[in-house]
Amino acid sequence: MTGTIIWMLFLLFALVALNVPIAIALAIVAAGAMVLTQGPEVLPNVALVMYDGATSFSLLAIPLFIFAGAIMNATGISRRLIAFASALVGFIRGGLAMVSIVTSMFFAEMSGSAVADVAALGTILAPAMKKTGYPRQFAAAVLSSAATIAVIIPPSIPMILYAVMAESSVVKLFLAGVVPGVLVGLLMMLLSYWFARRHNYPVAEAFEWRKLWRTFKEASWSFLLPVVILGSIFGGLVTATEGAGLAVVTALIVGGVIYRELRWSDLRKAMLEGAVSTAVVMLLVASSALLGSYLTELRVPQKLAEAIMGITENRYVILALLNLCFLVLGCFLHSAAAIILVVPIVMPLIHAAGIDPVHFGIVVTLNLGIGQQTPPVASVLITACSVAQAEIWEVTKVNVYFVGVIFLVLMLCTYVPSIPMWPVYLFYGG
């Protein structure tokens, strides 16, 4: 068995080095191993396992949340949220940095994607920050790290993927993401304030109650979206997938009927965005179903669990090892790929060590949130740098402080499970 695993890994690395898409590299390796061990008559099964891998009901939430987020981007919702956040916290020193963080926290409740978040908000906020005297590397760092809140505060696409891979509850994961997400946001605001005092960054605007009320009224329909999405899911009225469907309808009504800013070309673009982004992730899921079925046949996850449990049964040591593994992987792999590759293999270990899969899901999400900020593969950081026209390594020197904040929350959530888990215990008992 070890020989098979070694050549599979070698072929996988070789194909990825040739820039073969990771999803296809996985499928080639798994299909090759199955044909070698079971003969070519297994090939129809290969096609059917991949097809079945792309048909989970929970995964239906992914295209719908992406689609809803794209509609929101196209209908001026981000502009209204920024205006409200600016009236709310813009009077504090370093106010525009805080506006980025507060808006990201609002936006996170509607969109599950950090790249979409930084693209939508960064194009407005990065020029504004530069114009008012913020260094561009600071602007890019704040936008980039704040956008990661999108994958921590529900709804979150990595959490949906994790839930399917770990056979865990999406709704419980969403609940467990609330406290860490808010904590990351508040700590980042404190850090921004410290930076602003130290470097004398400007105040964005004077505080006015009248302006706050006016921008609140203008953005009020936007606030309806998280109420509909999260209220209906947490209230038990609909599943996460159905909540995603309702998010699309609400976004269409708010953008098209109330704000009247949704054009057919925007809707067409949003549907294509939903479809292509979904296909990219789902092809990975389909390939991983194939690889998963082969590795399960070899009992690789169970053997890995037995080997590690033979060394230590201490769940905190196991969590530390897994944190290290995900932090390293996050530097080189896209978060979807990391979840799909690693989670099914380590789940038997998680169960054997008595770790709650929902708790582990939050640990994984925070790890991969850091991974979005750490080069060379750092989707969100690279997008933020491009928007702010800043150099990646210069931004990273500032961003390391903000990544430190996410790391601090990761450590808190890893070793004090009640921090993320108390809303879950509140709703479901613990």
Added chain:
Amino acid sequence: MISSFKRVFQRVLEAWVILLMFSLTAVVVGAVVFRKMGHSLGWADEIARVLLAWVTYYGSALAALKRAHIGFPGLLERFSPRGRVPLVLLGEIFVIGFFLLMAWVGMEVYRILEGDTLVSLTWLPLRLTQSVIPVGAALFVMAQLLSLPEALRTPRIREPETHSQVPPGSSEEATP
């Protein structure tokens, strides 16, 4: 000639994918509305899953045309444009070879499934729902070939349509 064929191919594929996304949303939302009205649609879950698989396969072909699948171009980028050509071609052989195999196997699956139907809609043959395997694979091969000239010029994967508001070349990755 090739570029105009590519344009038509892309337009047709986009129109089909948009129709699938619209149908997927309508089925999921319709199922909630009908359930709340006390009339559950027994077929909605199964059809929604089929539509998701179709979005995956047809959307994957569209993503291949835009070279938006997640990869790792870092190593190839270190080679000179001329030096990377044989490596890019070698990678292409693996990708195209795999999907040609899947198209052939998909036809075999099509033959095996004769007479089988969906569980909730017994008039809908599985041959139709699973036809996406050979058709999607064939479309993937076409998309890969049509986008090959550009891939030879630069191995960096492109953003999908969706992040077009971000300046070009901004991100190495396409998804959430």
